[in-house]
Amino acid sequence: MIEKIIGVAAYILLAPLVGGLLDGLDRKISARMQGRVGPPLLQPFYDVRKLFAKQIVGVINSSQAAMLYSYLLLMVFSGCIFFAGNDILMSVFVLSTASLFLYFTAVITGSPYNSIAASRELIQIMTYEPAVILACVGFYMASGTFNVSGIIHSDMVMITRLPGFFIAFVFILTIKMRKSPFDVSTSHHAHQELVKGVTTEMGARNLAIYTIAEWYEVVYLLGFVALFVINQQWWSFVLAAIVILAVYFLEILIDNSAARVKYGAMLKWTWAMTLLAAGVNLLILMLIR
Amino acid sequence: MGVAIFLICFPLIVAPIMYLIRNDKVRGRVTYVCGAVITAAALCLTVRWCAGGMQVIKAYDPAEWIDHLILAGEIVLAVIVTILCFKYHRGIISLLAIVPTGMITYLELKGPALAEVNAIYVDHLSILMCLIVGIIGVLIVVYAVGYMEGYHEHHTEFVNRKNYFFMVLFLFLGAMFGFVLSSSLLWIDLFWEITSVCSFLLIGYTKTDEAITNSFRALWMNLLGGTALAVGIVYLAYRGGNVSLQYLISLGTAGRVIAIIPIALIAFAALTKAAQLPFSTWLMGAMVAPTPSSALLHSATMVKAGIYMLFRLAPAMPGTTTGMMVSLVGGFTFFMASIMAISQRDAKKVLALSTISNLGLMVACAGVGRPETIWAGIFLMLFHAVSKSLLFQDVGATENATGSRNIEDMHGLMYRLPRLAIFMFVGIAGMYLAPFGMLISKWSALKAAVDNNNIILVLFIAFGSATTGFYWTKWMGKLIAFSHRSGQKESDHMFPEEVLSLTVHAVLMIALCVLLPLISKAYVDPLLVEMFGTYTDVLSTSILIMLVVTICFVFAIPMLSMVYTRNLKMNMKLSYMSGINAGNNKRFIDAMGDKKKIWLVNYYFEDFIQADRMMRYSQIFAAAVLIIMICVVIGGVL
């Protein structure tokens, strides 16, 4: 019980800091890859601080902000379910509900860039959802439980049983983290897609809320990746940290090397990859039972 | 038990009375009274049964003349169908009515002596169905009073046959009660055929060419299922000497060979009734009927008859070819129908395809046949009945108010017709969002599919829930999107009956969602004990607690956010249109300096999905699977 409280509190308080640092790391490494110096490591925090200092703006009426706040809070809630060690499938379902609120934030403004980007965001959700659900199924098959605490306390390294699920999940991380080639609905700094896609009508404080929500999401996603590695042994935590950083670096590398694709290609490639990697893994796991 | 008989007979008696009442207002009042009586009777039956300790009630040894009456009913139905088939130059369909009726008649008159059967069977599942029919069904009939008035105001090109419409509705209600309360397969056969004929008559209500074509398609598909049912019954009677459904189930659970063919045939019949692939087109075509029939028959109740049947047979499914066939067809239908729903702009077609898709999931749950999947299926059925009925009624009212069923015309409905839009929003949310019941059922179905090594079903659920989320969410987005029509509040012309029905539905749905843990522990778990004989805790207490917590959060967070942001001092800026926003966020200034309206459309991927072609291929594939598996089943027995 006390572990749950610690997990939840740590997530709520530390995730923005960790997320922001990772964001800064992303920009720094990207800059270096491009032969530039790049911004300071703490740049994302400076950005958010500036955004809070600006005049509060909205578009149409306050409903847009209401949807956005709901997005943030539900995102945090789903992360709390995860870091409290509870049911992983439930937290994924709550996360999908949270993403819907981002869609509503964009679509409620009736602005053209927002609306097209919102449709693309929906397509993205449809694209990555099977892989995420199948990853949860994989965890259940390998450990016998949907509970995160149960999965952590197993005595094997999950990834040895779930390589296909891992590959599929890392593949969709590119979509979830809004990295090229799959940043079709909105993109990070220095890229633009449909101006700013779903965040086009977000200014100042709204954008800050969105950025913080993204940080919470990144920490959640990397926690999910860590789940493939962590078990009862102490060294698994070190290994997990290495794996997380390696995966993050891989995403940055992919982002800098690939050009954006059309959403149709994104959907086809991802579903093919999910079916192949996760599907075959699932089949093998069922056969060896 | 007397209440049960009353429930069956009362609507059947009221039906011709409806036909005779010509005055709309009088008929409306009579409808309310009769509807209230039916609901009261259903509740009375429930209360009595609960007071009796929720035990299974097997009652009523029917006198011979009742059995003859049932048979006479069958023959009358066959005659009506034959006459109508020939009248509309589709004589060959009448074979599907004549052959099974002939077989049943021969069985009753010349066949072997059959064991004595308690005709009425009341248990958890039948009570649940009675409540669904008695509450949701009656609400829809009440809604229909107001709706049909508006309908005929709008559609002056159709002949006003409202008395006929209500007659068929009440006939249908009676048949549904009979269907779920019967234990004798002969009675079930009659009521089954009555529901098929009612559906046929209601689809053809408007008598347009399209309606007639679609009604006959529905007829032959349902009659095909009825024929399979009849063959199964005759086979069972000759081989087993007993036409009790419970007897068949117990044979099947014990793995007896003589049960295999009847169960396979009855499962096949259920698949036609539940509009699974390859029989989905009849439900699509049924959308031409007025909305109350779509809501009542083709989403909330009649199609559930097929599901009810499959749930009854479920304990006999695990490990059998029939079970595999049913779960495969169900999962495949779930996935394909959800893809096709993405490409539809007509709201009723989306609802129809989503019904087919959800039924597919329920069918798949039945096919796996374990307590966890039946648990999931029961909740799916319950939530689907309420939310789909709500949505159909809402779409019908919207069509009466705006003249269109096109989802694109519902752009920004929240600002024009807020009442209708809010109900629609709630209804759609109830269809697939966490933490509503549908989602919990999906959770449980997924877990159970994994437990039973049913990899295909796992994949279907994983991909199907992604596509399902897509088409629902984009519809929800349409409702709340700001548009150039925002600011023009229109009247929704809703009759008080419609408002009452919609409100009760919405409240019921939220209540069911919040009470899910209670319903699960107090009702569905005992239902599973009755069905499977063993007690399994499908949802652990920790999951139930988290569910309740999640429900509270998901409801509270948006509401709190709305309150907070409303009081936040915000400076409103124009939405970004590359600087050519005309000033009110509704128009932009084009290259010539004119103001143009903004039109925003959802993605339908019509070219990519090509729903007609996809339906055809899916039908072929599903038909092939069915034919192969039935051959395997029959071949295995012979």
Added chain:
Amino acid sequence: MAKVKKSPWLLHYDGSSCNGCDIETLACLTPVYDAERFGVVNTGDPLQADIFLITGGINTQNRSVVEQLYQQMPRPKVVVAVGTCACTGGIFKDCYNILGGADKVIPVDIYVPGCAARPQAIIDGIIQAVDLFQKRSDEHEQKKKGAANGGHH
């Protein structure tokens, strides 16, 4: 006082120009000049921008556009006119459709002359704009505090 100068986001808009200054502006983000090390991001969205970097002149068609973009930017904001076309209308000044420089429509704070303006000059202008941005932000914060306290009197 929040140190907002560490995160100046700019909106780059081209009025009526030969695009030379635009290319030089974009060059500022490339490895050789790398404006991002000051936290500069070229966002295309006025709602997210602090500094309005305008190149090219104002003509009859884009004057309302420039006005609207300027209005959409949340306060505090700074305007930098890059290149002589944005400062005064430049080489196109006598054309029938050119009204002049950016200050015909919106208040310009910093003028960066040149044809085309060099990246070093542009970055210099941005640095000055950033300092002005910090100053404006401090004033904005003072005003907000004053308004909050003023209500108590």
